[in-house]
Amino acid sequence: MSTYGRSYLEKLNKYLEKLPDEERMDAVMEIESHIAEGIANGQPEAAILSRLGDPRKLAKAYRSQHFVEGHRSGSFRDILAMALFYCTTGLLSIMVIPVLAVIAYGFGFCTLLILIAGAIRTFGATWINMGVPGMEVPTEYSMVVAAIIGAIIGGIAYFSWVGLKKYMAFLSTQYRRSLPGGRVSA
Structure with a gap:
């Protein structure tokens, strides 16, 4: 050689x-x-x-x-390590991976908070406000509304998580x- x-x-x-x-x-x-x-x-x-x-x-x-x-x-630590690695591999990854990760984890956390707030409000916590401009949700419907909103936001979190995993799998395939x-x- x-x-x-x-x-x-x-x-x-x-x-x-x-x-x-x-x-x-x-x-x-x-x-x-x-x-x-x-x-x-x-x-x-x-x-x-x-x-x-x-x-x-x-x-x-x-x-x-x-x-x-x-x-x-698939633990948070492993996904974070992979995300950091792939963010160093190209300009598109620097934008796509953090956005999908923030949406997935942020919206997932918000889903939990919404469901907890709905349950607490259902049991009479008056300090939790729930409603849209001009209309307050009745206390007895708090859990139902929280479940609907939580399902929508949780769905966004789930599909962002799936997209993040698929994008990183795609990058792995390209590198290999x-x-x-x-x-x-x-």
Whole structure:
């Protein structure tokens, strides 16, 4: 392998420094093997490296794979870690992911507050106002109105959450396609 090929692998290793050591070494060895195999098959090293593309982008593909495979629980912390990773991957993601996340979690929290307020008001809490301009909701209908409004806002939260997960899955697929062979592993 030429010094250009070694330099490419060193850059890839540097860009993968946030991965666990074992995964980083596996990724670098995989690319090194891919290059060696291509050279053994008579392909010029420059053409192989050109197909692999920028080592920074290739490293993002490996990091994406690591995030998707390592964060399947769907917990708030895991989703936040994935969102932060994908927000660093492009301009559109910087806008889409935070908006969907704020809507999903903010509206979900508001749904809970509306349902709690409706239940409390039903039991006679006069300090909770519920109504539209010009019309106050009778106390005995507070829970029904809260359930209807909560269902609408909860639906918006749910569909934003689903959209967020689908968008991040789409990004993961796109990054994994840039791995050698365009593999999309589970």
